[in-house]
Amino acid sequence: MNLKDPICAIATPPGKGAIGVVRLSGEGALEIAARVWRGKDPRRLKGGRFALGEVVDPKTGEAIDQAILLVFRAPRSYTGEDLVEFQTHGSPAVLRRVMEVLVAEGARPAGRGEFTFRAYLNGKMDLAQAEAVLALIEAEGELARRQALRALEGALSRRIEALENRLLNLLAHIQALLDYPEEGVEPLEAERTIREVLAEVEALLAQAKASRLAQKGARLALIGAPNAGKSSLLNALLGYERALVSPIPGTTRDYLEAPLELFGIPLVAVDTAGVRETEDPVERMGVERALGIAEEADLVLYVVDRSQPKPAPPPLPWARTLKVATKSDLPPAWEDPEFLPVSSLTGEGLDRLKEAVREALLGREGGEVLLTERQVEALLRARERLEEALSLPEDLMGLALEEAARALALLTGKEVAEEVVARVFQNFCVGK
Ligand SMILES: Nc1nc2c(c(=O)[nH]1)N(C=O)[C@@H](CNc1ccc(C(=O)N[C@@H](CCC(=O)O)C(=O)O)cc1)CN2
Ligand SMILES: Nc1nc2c(ncn2[C@@H]2O[C@H](COP(=O)(O)OP(=O)(O)OP(=O)(O)O)[C@@H](O)[C@H]2O)c(=O)[nH]1
């Protein structure tokens, strides 16, 4: 692949919009822009300046659209190259023609993520930041957006680099001890340093699940006996009357899904049919379905009516189940500290339930760190090597430490194999 040739792409999403943006980056971008532009000559614009004019077809002189042209000059641009943006009306007909004239004048349609790839190659960002660009575009919930922006701004990269540096300093120290045993090099505190680095790696890994849930969302299943108050609780969590509620047991016959954002996590709450022993074949199907939904859910709310005698518990994945006692506004038939009391009628206990859901999904850490699957793998490898180093005498731990440092370097993309980098950018859309 030619790494500097001029590339162009529509940067705005497909469809009609107020404004559409076409970006052009690489060697000769300003010259190509000048040929398709009627207005102030882009070659004479300083970086960061714009002009109002027309995009034209140079073959015919025909105007394609009235537009704004914005110039960034290398190295001060997103890609680090000369870069021109055409901000046109957001019409698919306009954007297509702008692309056509740019290609006719010698630019090439960009591949997926190629602008960001160039930014990476030109040192504008590291691989963790490039992955954050993608995660930010893909973010659907507030938490995913916050995690991605922090990573984009380099929070993760700085943390990783600090760990890498500690390992490299330690390695240098070990080497000095080996090379000059009689020179009075300070004795090592290798174990303490390694344990501290390991603790940081563990702290990051503890946030992997939160990062995955923030990005992919989570399923929350409400399971319990008929009339336990599942549908009422769903409505109370949603804040509107999504599910039918009635005093008749068996009101919910089949499951029902509703999107719900809690603490910035995009959740799908699933209300299900009441679970009990039954002869009715249709009801039996509903029960089986409910138990299957519980099995697949990230978190289950086991809903029990506290004003009635406690039913026998159904088979649920208890390790990821929260126990909820509903109808706390009514006189209780039993007490059990394992159950969170709530009333869908008065709203009592709802905030505590939401807090418990947050903690069950994200852990106490809170989950502000973006970690991609690729990064989690690298951290796991680093952890393994650090643990190995701890099991070795100081004069033999060098290799394991080196490998741990290399695993950490994978996160920020130093020493990453070309195919791995290519795979990261394959996930991007064209135009980013
Ligand atoms: N019109 C437009 N809006 C956009 C982008 C864009 O490319 N174009 N972005 C695209 O993602 C995001 C903003 N990110 C950007 C990051 C760096 C540079 C940039 O030109 N950086 C140069 C110059 C900095 C300066 O002049 O202060 C540099 O880092 O050297 C531009 C946009 C979101 N909004
Ligand atoms: N007092 C009081 N009544 C409630 C509360 N939650 C639910 N109910 C009542 O309990 C009855 C059953 O509520 P639903 O939400 O339909 O119960 P469900 O578990 O979805 O029932 P099925 O779908 O039939 O399995 C209705 O009459 C509700 O008004 C509560 O917190 N307090």
Ligand SMILES: [K+]
């Ligand atoms: K009911």
Ligand SMILES: [Mg+2]
């Ligand atoms: Mg119901």
